[in-house]
Amino acid sequence: MPGPDRPRGVDRPKARRNEQLSAFAQRHGALVALVLTVAVASLTFETFATGANLENVALSSAFLAIVALGMTFVIISGGIDLSVGSVFALGGVLAAWGSQHGFLVALLLPLLVCGGFGLINGLLIARTRLAPFIVTLASMLGARGLMLNITDEGNETYLVAEGSFIGELGRGSLLGIALPIWITVGLFAVGGLALRRSRFGQHVYAVGGNEDAASLMGAPVVRTKITVYVLSGLLAGLAGALNAGWLTSGITILGQGMELEAISAVVIGGTLLTGGLGFVSGSLVGVLLLKVIQNIINQIGSLEAAYQQVVSGVFLIVVVVVQTWLARRRRVM
Helix, strand or coil, X not given: CHHHHHHHHHHHHHHHHHHHHHHHHHHHHHHHHHHHHHHHHHHHCCCCCCHXXXXXXXXXXXXXXXXXXXXXXXXXXXXXXXXXXXXXXXXHHHHHHHHHHCHHHHHHHHHHHHHHHHHHHHHXXXXXXXXXXXXXXXXXXXXXXXXXXXXXXXXXXXECCCCCHHHHXXXXXXXXXXXXXXXXXXXXHHHHHHHHHCHHHHHHHHHHXXXXXXXXXXXXXXXXXHHHHHHHHHHHHHHHHHHHHHHCEECCCCCCXXXXXXXXXXXXXXXXXXXCCCCHHHHHHHHHHHHHHHHHHHHHCCCXXXXXXXXXXXXXXXXXXXXXXXXXXXXXX
């Protein structure tokens, strides 16, 4: 039977190449799009490639990127977290209020409260097997309600105390680069190592890929789920605290829709919404791509800000369709 075997052998290298191309597109497609977008924008707009504008893009990306980092772990584990926008705003308000009582209160209070919301999410989802969508939607409303209660329905805005170290973290710089950017880079470096090189990261992938199989293999499914939601809450609270330091106040209207931006950035970066596959570096690229597109729309000037949401939505649909097609193609191969 040599005849039938020969075509199969000939097709195997081609199938392997196609699989490698599909994997490359899924992992690095956002980076290619980012490089091309930056190149075109630099040639089209004189002010785009200036140091001030690029730093502005990086700084505006930093806070969303920190939130997206936590979202990456949640989505890879097979979950979703709709509460991060409200938790982000709550963290900013708590940090601004706490700055009146010293740096430790300004930093630890938002981390404890926001991490507590993540812990509640994780316990309800992992222990009672409630749907992450419903649980985190309830937490989103709860965090927003708590923030409004603290600020008298948004009528009171807490200012970061003058000379507070939380303000220095938000507005300070090192080697000419804003501290929030340095903090974001450091967090992503640690997050990338944890996801790819640690046992915890292996458990996150295993739980997102197949929860039952992960349990049979001895992976701590419940603990892993709780941990990723606590991590998401902590990072959202930290991002809110840094943002409050940058703005020198806890603004209550911030964070609305941030959960959708974070999810979009994570998915654009190559993480599958179904879980089991994703990359920390891809999420950072996804955030930068969204912020660069928003900056280009601002550079045009004649387009309304609402177009940012339209572009982001269209981009997300295209990415999800392409991801689904690539995943099916790799399964077929």
